[in-house]
Amino acid sequence: xxxxxxxxSAGSRPEQQRSGRLRRLPLGRWGLRGVALVxxxxxxxxxxxxxxxRGFGHGFASLRDAxxxxxxxxxxxxxxxxxxxxxxxxxxxxxxxxxILVRLRFPxxxxxxTVVDLPFAxxxxxxxxxxxxxxxxxxxxxxxxxxxxxxxxxATPGILLAxxxxxxPLVVRAVEPVLLELDxxxxxxxxxxxxxxWTTFRRVVLPAIRPAVAAGALLTFARAIGEFGSxxxxxxxxxxxxxxxxxxxxxxxxxxxxxxxxxxxTVLFAISFALVLLTERLTRRRGDEFS
Amino acid sequence: MSTRPTAVPARGRLIRAGVLALGLTYVAILLLxxxxxxxxxxxxxxxxxxxxxLAQADVRHAFFLxxxxxxxxxxxTAVLGMVVALVLARDRFFGKxxxxAIVDLPFAxxxxxxxxxxxxxxxxxxxxxxxxxxRGIQVIFALPSMILVTIFICIPFVIREVxxxxxxxxxxxxxxxxxxxxxxxxxxxxxxxxxxxxALLYGVALSTARALGEIGAVLIVSGAIQGQTExxxxxxxxxxxxxxxxxxxxxxxxxxxxxxxxxxxxxxFKRRQAKEMGR
Numbered sequence: 001x002x003x004x005x006x007x008x009s010a011g012s013r014p015e016q017q018r019s020g021r022l023r024r025l026p027l028g029r030w031g032l033r034g035v036a037l038v039x040x041x042x043x044x045x046x047x048x049x050x051x052x053x054r055g056f057g058h059g060f061a062s063l064r065d066a067x068x069x070x071x072x073x074x075x076x077x078x079x080x081x082x083x084x085x086x087x088x089x090x091x092x093x094x095x096x097x098x099x100i101l102v103r104l105r106f107p108x109x110x111x112x113x114t115v116v117d118l119p120f121a122x123x124x125x126x127x128x129x130x131x132x133x134x135x136x137x138x139x140x141x142x143x144x145x146x147x148x149x150x151x152x153x154x155a156t157p158g159i160l161l162a163x164x165x166x167x168x169p170l171v172v173r174a175v176e177p178v179l180l181e182l183d184x185x186x187x188x189x190x191x192x193x194x195x196x197x198w199t200t201f202r203r204v205v206l207p208a209i210r211p212a213v214a215a216g217a218l219l220t221f222a223r224a225i226g227e228f229g230s231x232x233x234x235x236x237x238x239x240x241x242x243x244x245x246x247x248x249x250x251x252x253x254x255x256x257x258x259x260x261x262x263x264x265x266t267v268l269f270a271i272s273f274a275l276v277l278l279t280e281r282l283t284r285r286r287g288d289e290f291s
Numbered sequence: 292m293s294t295r296p297t298a299v300p301a302r303g304r305l306i307r308a309g310v311l312a313l314g315l316t317y318v319a320i321l322l323l324x325x326x327x328x329x330x331x332x333x334x335x336x337x338x339x340x341x342x343x344x345l346a347q348a349d350v351r352h353a354f355f356l357x358x359x360x361x362x363x364x365x366x367x368t369a370v371l372g373m374v375v376a377l378v379l380a381r382d383r384f385f386g387k388x389x390x391x392a393i394v395d396l397p398f399a400x401x402x403x404x405x406x407x408x409x410x411x412x413x414x415x416x417x418x419x420x421x422x423x424x425x426r427g428i429q430v431i432f433a434l435p436s437m438i439l440v441t442i443f444i445c446i447p448f449v450i451r452e453v454x455x456x457x458x459x460x461x462x463x464x465x466x467x468x469x470x471x472x473x474x475x476x477x478x479x480x481x482x483x484x485x486x487x488x489x490a491l492l493y494g495v496a497l498s499t500a501r502a503l504g505e506i507g508a509v510l511i512v513s514g515a516i517q518g519q520t521e522x523x524x525x526x527x528x529x530x531x532x533x534x535x536x537x538x539x540x541x542x543x544x545x546x547x548x549x550x551x552x553x554x555x556x557x558x559x560f561k562r563r564q565a566k567e568m569g570r
Contacts, residue, residue: 028475029382036378037390039371043443044393047408048400050418054411093317100314104307112315114558118322120497121554122547123504125524127325129531129543134328141328165321197306219398226401228507229524233531246401246507253407253511262411265404272399280392 048269055266057259066263074241075248076267082156082244083224086163091217094171095209099201101172102179119168127165128233131158154236159244162230167220174216178209215282222275225268329547333540344538345545349518353526353542359434360509360522361502364441368498369491372449379450380457397446405443406511409436413512432514437522440508445501449494456490457483489567493560500553503546 055066067073101113119127135142135152145152152158182205190200228246235242243251245268252261334341344350379391397405412418413430423430430436464486468478484491506524513520515529523546530539 032374032378033382033384035371036375039375040390040393040446043439044396044446047405047412047443048396050411051404051408054407093314096310097314097318100311104311106311112318114554115318115322117554117557118326118551121500121550121557123500123506123524123543123550125504125506125527126329126543126547126550129527129540130325130329130547132531133332133540134325139328139332161321165325168318168321197303222399226399226404228401228403229504232506232510232528246403249401249403249407250507250511253403253410258407258410261407265401265407268401269404272401273396276392276395276399280388280395 048273051262051265051269054259054262055269057262066260066267069252069257069260069264071243071248072260072264075243075245076264078156078159078241078243079225079245079268080271082159082163083221085160086167086224087217087221090164090167090171090220091213094168094216094220095175095213098172098175098179099205102176116169116172119166124162124166124227124229125233127162128230131162131165131230131234135161153234155242158234159231159242162234163224163227166227166230167223170219170223171213171216174219175209175212178212179205182208211282215279218275218279218282222272222279225271225275326547329540329544333537333544336537340537340541344541347538349521350526350538350542352518353521353523354545356434356437356521357503357523360438360441360505361499363438364445364502365495365498367442368445369449369495372446372494373453373487373491376450376453376457380454381462394447394450397444402440402444402505402507403511405440406508409440409508409512431512432516432520434520436512437509437520440512441502441505444505444508445498448497448501449491452490452494452497453487456487460486489560489563493557496553496557496560500550500557503550503553 067076097112097116101109101116122130132153133139135145135158137143137146137153142153150157152161186204187200190204195203226246227244228250231244231247232250235244235247245264249261249264249268252258252264375394379387379394410417410431413420413423413436417431419430428435430439460483464482465478468482469475473481504524505522506528509522510525510528513522513525515521515525517529521529523542527539527543527546530536530542
């Protein structure tokens with residue numbers, strides 16, 4: 001009995017089991033590993049290394065010079081502010097929409113579920129074109145807003161709208177599966193004990209979905225920082241006022257300022273990479289809790 | 292009857308209606324209003340704008356180029372993405388978490404930076420410029436670099452959809468097939484591939500949509516040469532800059548329409564997958 005347990009526990013050591021599984025596939029273990037690592041290495045890691053190397057071309061001094069490029073600091077600041085706003089706003093509304101999709105039954109729920117995924121499908125450039133068509137100076141809505149002193153396109157509100165559009169599904173899709181798995185009996189218990197809807201949400205539901213909301217918001221933030229396609233249309237090239245970092249980088253490359261572009265890119269890249277690692281950690285911790 | 296535990300008191304029902312209204316209003320203003328805006332603007336010129344625009348040689352070439360880039364990208368990211376997914380789901384090795392983070396990197400990195408990386412690698416004075424120049428292969432300002440950057444951007448989609456399904460599936464069925472004498476290739480094609488097909492197709496659909504709409508990286512590496520390296524998105528950008536608003540809006544609307552069809556495909560795949568996972 002004792003021997004067999006020992007044997008079983010030795011035989012099912014995850015390392016052995018997992019590499020064994022891989023050996024049963026075509027190409028074998030080392031073949032698959034090799035293809036995967038070469039693919040990711042050549043296609044993702046190499047370009048990343050190339051930008052960072054170029055950015056640090058003359059050591060940290062060149063990085064400092066980059067931040068001194070007129071407009072660089074302002075562009076990065078505007079990018080971070082709009083991305084943070086997008087993370088907060090879509091963090092709140094994304095959670096709300098996930099709650100609606102999971103917990104409420106109403107006609108048109110399937111349509112709402114599809115519409116929420118629209119930003120995954122619509123090209124970001126087209127998002128920008130859409131916003132210009134709706135809020136641009138030649139449209140009825142844009143004209144109305146302009147008469148009341150509100151400028152949307154070629155200004156910060158337009159940038160924020162574009163980023164909100166593009167990132168809307170991220171929080172919804174991060175929170176939805178966690179809400180689906182959540183045991184409703186706790187909520188019912190809170191309800192029976194006299195807690196109102198809001199109290200139940202705040203004290204019971206929110207603590208359970210908080211890691212998912214945070215992961216979704218981080219992803220939103222990361223995605224918003226990098227957004228280009230819609231903003232190249234909407235932002236209107238006013239250096240220091242309406243240029244976000246990616247559009248600013250594009251402008252530098254089209255003026256053949258490769259060094260400056262690479263340096264600003266490195267700053268942006270460092271932020272994105274840190275966010276990816278952070279999100280990885282957050283989602284992993286959630287996974288560990290379940291196992 | 293009203294003592295049913297799930298019965299909602301009148302006040303609760305009111306709050307639910309409020310929550311629902313708030314969510315729907317947000318979606319309507321943020322997502323639906325701009326769509327109405329573009330449809331109205333693109334089509335207000337009348338039907339002849341549609342036929343005139345789609346008859347332009349530039350427009351046809353742009354769609355053709357976008358189609359080629361999307362097809363190659365989807366093929367590469369699907370096949371090699373499956374390999375990476377198998378390794379991530381079934382293998383264990385030192386540095387696996389770093390590999391996993393590398394897979395997610397294209398989600399976060401701005402496409403503009405991807406384009407810049409390609410310039411550093413293949414552009415004037417780039418790391419591999421001499422190598423390809425000696426062999427007479429034009430990489431930058433040509434199709435190869437446009438495809439490479441699009442692949443970079445689309446890498447995560449198939450992998451991130453397939454990995455959880457593979458983890459959930461386990462290896463019992465494959466093991467059974469192998470015990471019964473199937474070769475590794477047979478087991479993969481007959482067992483593993485059919486089991487993950489909906490997740491794979493969902494990833495492919497997301498990849499297609501992203502590849503069709505890619506602009507930032509392609510704009511930098513292609514040089515946007517009219518009639519040569521101009522994709523559909525680049526055409527839209529030029530049309531708007533040249534104040535040919537009608538043509539620009541129409542091509543943008545066409546791209547959006549194709550994407551929405553892809554999205555509906557995505558929804559179908561997702562339902563099937565949910566159904567199979569739930570069985």
